[in-house]
Amino acid sequence: MISEQHFSTSFTSVWHDIIPLADTYWRRENLRVEHWGSPVDNLAPIRIRGFINELAFEVFRKAVELDTRAQSKLLLPLLYDSIEDVSKYILRITNDSHSVTSELDDKSKAETIALALNLLRFFTNRESIIFRPKFSGCGIVASCEGDLIYEDCLYEVKAGDRGFRVTDLKQLLIYSSLVFIKEQSAFSSVGLYNPRSGFLWKRTLDSVCLELSGLRQSDVLANIATSMTRLSVSR
Known part of the structure; x- marks a missing residue:
């Protein structure tokens, strides 16, 4: 089994079949990233x-x-x-x-x-935070955990000295798929926040899936889960 990070950065052809418009979408979304808060200087080695x-x-x-x-x-x-x-x-x-x-x-x-x-x-809103939500594995992807769920949104905190990447979005989709196959409903939006740069990106999960593939959220997440299972069988 592999980590969700490995899956998000590998299997290019699989991802292209599921979300063929990902690169185009993310180039556009990177222009819409919000600036929230003051950036933090790089002081440490x-x-x-x-x-x-x-x-x-x-x-x-x-x-x-x-x-x-x-x-x-x-x-x-x-x-x-x-x-x-x-x-x-x-x-x-x-x-x-x-x-x-x-x-x-x-x-x-x-x-x-x-x-x-x-x-x-x-x-x-501290009472609204669920830290490190755990997700059961599926197929080739091992059990994993996200950063936090806040006010109906699953956030990944990316504090590196870089912009958001399409692989960050894929990671959020993997977590969402793992929740979907368990028939759970813990959030309806996904987001990225960088406390170092102050950058913020947040969208509803359904709108993201439509933009990425022309399909609704349930279809995209089901396709991701199916691919994880097929890859496990083929190994």
């Missing part, structure tokens, strides 16, 4: 950029869980409390000791807190 992004998300999650106010001085203890667990998580993915650190300099701390604050300022 680039080698720990992924670690900083994940640490900021964990600080954000704990702040919501503990109902901590969005103030830098109140978030710092949460940062210190999260470093070890986030380091272990990153090392499981990268197996690269240079991609994490147990001691952050002041600039790295400031960058982490700024990212966490942007997340708190965007996702303000």
